Amino acid sequence: MTSKWRKAKLALGLNLCVYVPRTLEDPPSNNLDASTDRLSSAALLSPGNWDVDGPRPMTPTPSSHGLKLYRSGSKSSKQTCSICLNKIKQGGGHAIFTAECSHSFHFHCIASNVKYGNQICPVCRAKWKEIPSQVPCPDPSQRSASRNPIRWSRDDAVVTMLRPPPRRDSHRRHIVPVFQAPEPGVFDDDEPLDLQPVVVEKNSCSEVANGNSSRTLEVRVYPEVSAMPRSTSQDNFSVLVHLKAVAAAGGQNLSQNNVSFPQVAQTPRAPIDLVTVLDISGSMAGTKLALLKRAMGFVIQNLSSADRLSVISFSSTARRLFPLRHMSDVGRQQALQAVNSLVANGGTNIAEGLRKGAKVMADRKQKNPVASVILLSDGQDTYTVSGSGENRPQPNGHPLLPLSINGSDNSGFQIPVHTFGFGTDHDSSAMHSISETSGGTFSFIETEAAIQDAFAQCIGGLLSVVVQELQVTIESLHPSLKISSLKAGSYPSRVMANGCSSSIDVGDLYADEERDFLVSINIPAEASSSETSLLNVRCIYRDPLTKELTSTEAEELTIKRPEIAGEEIVSIEVDRQQNRVRAAEVMAQARAAAEQGDLAIAASILENCRRALSESLSAKSGDRLSIALDAELKEMQERMTSRHVYEASGRAYILSGLSSHSWQRATARGDSTDRSSLVQAYQTPSMTEMLTRSQATLLGSPSTQRLMQPLLSLGSHPKPR
Template sequence: MGSKWRKARMALGLNLCVYLPKTLEDSSPSSVDSEERLSDAALLSPANLGSSRPQTPTPSSHGLKLSRSGSKSTSKQTCSICLTKMKQGGGHAIFTAECSHSFHFHCIASNVKHGNQICPVCRAKWKEIPLQGPTADPSPGRAPIDPVGWPQNDALMTVVRRLPPRRDLSRRHIVPLFPATEPGIFNDDEPLDHQTMLAERSSSNKNCADDNCFRTIEIKTYPEVSAVSNSKSFDNFTVLVNLKAAASTTTQNPCRDQSSLSQFSQNCRAPVDLVTVLDISGSMAGTKLALLKRAMGFVIQNLGSNDRLSVVAFSSTARRLFPLRRMTDTGRQQALQAVNSLVANGGTNIAEGLRKGGKILEDRRGKNPVASIILLSDGQDTYTVSGSGANQAQPNYQLLLPLPIHSGDNTGFQIPVHAFGFGADHDASSMHSISEISGGTFSFIETEAVIQDAFAQCIGGLLSVVVQELQVEVECINTNVCLSSLKAGNYPSRVMVGGRKGSIDVGDLYAEEERDFLVSVNVPAEFSSNLTSLIKVRCIFKDPLAKEMATLESEEVGIQRPAVAGQVVVSIEVDRQRNRLQAAEAMAQARAAAERGDLAGAASTLEDCRRVLSETVSAKSNDRLCVALDAELKEMQERMASRHVYEASGRAYILSGLSSHSWQRATARGDSTDGSSLVQSYQTPSMVEMLTRSQAMLLGSPSAQRLIRPLYSQPKPR
């Protein structure tokens, strides 16, 4: 005990700290010390997050209480800000508010230092807040609150009161997990374990052979009608090209032992280099940052040992918390500790965060087959581009993206950025533009509870890439047939001079992911034959594990040409995709009208599209996609009820929908917490599996449920 007081007096004399740290004299180095050192990281794991149940403390007679750091109490509450256990005796003061919620003192001090007197959990307004310096005279019947938790009549506090107040108490408790200066070149990524990867690739090939798994693409084609009279000609005859990537072996063999499922899945997929660029500006303080840390904990725990992760945090400036690091057990612990150390403060410099994230992937020495950036922000970039409005010129959002992320309009994109706009105040236009230019998706997170599910869906796809660098080539067979157009959404496409050939650059495909493209051709009258051959489809792609290029061709597509055609039967498959493209076009037109201030015209455009779709063949057959499109268009109409509603959620909701349909990839959007806000039409089994894990973890965590609340209280119009 004497040693502890001696250390405290020395620390106070040097004005270094005002809490008693845990020392080796107090516990055995083999057990307690290691537990304390790794507690922050371990508690962010899904297993512990799901089981941690904070206990509501008993309010003191004075309404507020700071627990002694040196107490021997066995209380194991959970801080509602950083979501780690508040183990008394662990060297951190504990603050209990008058609403009975408890926090680490350094966590809540950071939250209230800007004058915020509202509980981040229950939103109750506090009459007293934790102080960062000497307190004023207490009011009758109330004890003053001190930064270290001892009563002011304690002899030690006479020493504390003589110390000058520190400007930022919260930062004294944050131990940096990254060097004071960053290198000029980010070539310090952790080396890839080539021997392990080769062994696992060999094991993967054997497993795939055992399960009759072949990494390939299935090509299907559907002409809009199967037969037409030989006397008729068509300027725009439509053929649907449907591509579907192979299923992963884990999907094909669901009976595999659960204990080996995770490692097996890791073996049979391409490893990932992932950089998360996270907004930690002042507006992220409190519950937002807590749930972001929890979501990042889920991501870290679900990355494999061959996957590498780097985290960039940005506010007014950007900081790389650690280099690309393999997510082994040690890597996970260090990543979780780094994420747990984040504190919200400052402005929003998205461009600097993306610049640093792109540089990490550009400078790396080794490269995993799959690379991607996840960007999350709840604000607007105030450093690079000016805000947009109805009477302002469109900002150049390309300024937010460094060259490593996009390499120009003619050469496509290099690193996809999957952007997540968070809350009512983020700049949906800029986030959507960032994702569109880079080849990623834009998700709208309207409710805090959806953060983890949105991340889970995204990495569920990234961790299942089975096809890369996919290029689709379309060639006309009949010399009298030529291509008129390729409808491919955001995917770069081109029709060669003469219309004999065309191509579409698709890029990566997740396991069991599908792509649908409408090919329009000119069909001449055909009197000399009973069959007109139209096109042939060829897919050229790379297997990311074998790192070998492969080519796959479809059968020839043709239509019957009888002298007299019978009843014309329209292909449901073709009609369904026409409806999707028509709905996406209506969304784009409605958005343009809304940006001009014509909300009534925007809603009318969406209503007209719904009416047209309702008369189609697929709608009358209750096609699932058509039903989903109608519900989506109706939701967008409701979010255009007023300028306020459109600014708060309508714009982001429409842009997320456009992103999803243009790339034919699932995005998260809306305010639902049960997953129904996700565009299920494009979800893959890998995404669904990861979502199930996320939701199971959240359902088992009462502390997470208490943190969930809407980002704004404006009711959605009905």
């Protein structure tokens, strides 16, 4: 073996080296016996470790005896590439790379694994001094004997160039990779879409106006009370507009028994373009980064071949690991290898990460119907300074949020950014502002183990979009009736100057997702009529599969006008939503008081709201939303017991709650050691099923539990500031 490496070093001096075959009489390396049972990150990301039946991926997997990896001297290790699990055969047109630890790989497999700076053997975790890089094989006629004293192999499509070990930053403990693939100036290298027509059952998306019972969107309207005396008028009368996106028949088959492989939906769904922007700064080292890799592995395995994914990593700078790529078998393998190569070091440049993520979306040549960005960070941006001179974002999310990502550059292009604040040191105000401006949600991940569950809940929704570009129009049906205001949370809404009409821009809805909007109107007195027509509600939206515009209307809303006051039926639906709106407003008031240092006043505001909610009709009837609101307000009170507690978790918890209520969409928040804390009032069945799938991979698999044990013993290094 020594003589062969001497030849390799000779070739290194000439800047060229080819693979030197290993003979059977070569003794196996003795320095690996103690490390053969150590885990590799590649094995961690492999779904083969999730103890489920199904097709095996092309990533490294443990043996059938659990986590025991192939030993360096075993026959299978010498004859099988540990990355693609296919046989290694000389003369088959594939170059072979044998590392100094004696493990062999197909050249194209290991080159993909190490091209992002990874120098760890995916089998034994030994640290390599030389790593392979792929260069074109010169034409045989151009190979000079003086330049290449070693015989070339005509069967090899590539040659191996040995690189020196990476340089180390003397001021940091982390390795700084020296090899990075260059990025193009324009990110228009996204993989093309499958342009075959989508097969949809006939009449599955018909307009309600045609009388078809199969609808994608249901619209209902509820008055505050069912009747009002004829001679009575009332201002600020509440009307509830309720929307529900109906999943197609059969829906997605999110089976708990199929927890590690992409969905096979019983009905078509809209494919997605997803960009994940991941913080790999120094404070993410150790367990945090390992759990982030595992969470990304879950995301990758649950995207279908129609979905496209791109990953951006950022620390002091940002880089694109790979372009928008279909999550086919090959795409998943390459994505897992890229994520596995991530190394934590440096500071936190959120703005640069978002800028690159927005560029991927803006430059793509083709677009899937659904698009979204996921941002995760555990720190504050240490590179971007606002116009006020402080290292904090402006209230509108700038300068961290690129103009192009929310349509502020007049491009008409808006992509929601779903942000995930990780730990107690992240800038929750900035993360909330970024999500709020872009139309995304903000989730607070308080403990490390909750990363995967939080991601699972988010993609469970993104993979079930059934309504897009939804716009709601509300019109008065009585000449004397005026619309005074709308309670629409963060959704853009308008009331016309004459008060005769209003509109709400809702955008996308997930399958089975609901939206509730309160409309405040005045009820005029009637001279003789026995009923009063109030409002007409009409919705226009686009089907993400057929791209066709569809319209639907609710029945005209009327109330009875008896001559003498009788027993009025109060709508519990309206009362429930009034509680939700009131609670959200109080959360914002309490947060404002806490930011001014008045924690006692903030806690008092929350307590007063809890008492008022307890006296409401819906709370007395045992309404689940009212009970959940009370528990949420109580939790916020407990996180305001001191300035330290509020800074560490209270602010992020409140902002995540505000994000959830303003968009009426589920967010992860708080400590998830009790998994029920992730269950929100706005959680859809698709989110619930994906969350169940995530928890099954975490809790139900013995091999996953064994994988987790070494990870939790890893240390975490302080972040450079």
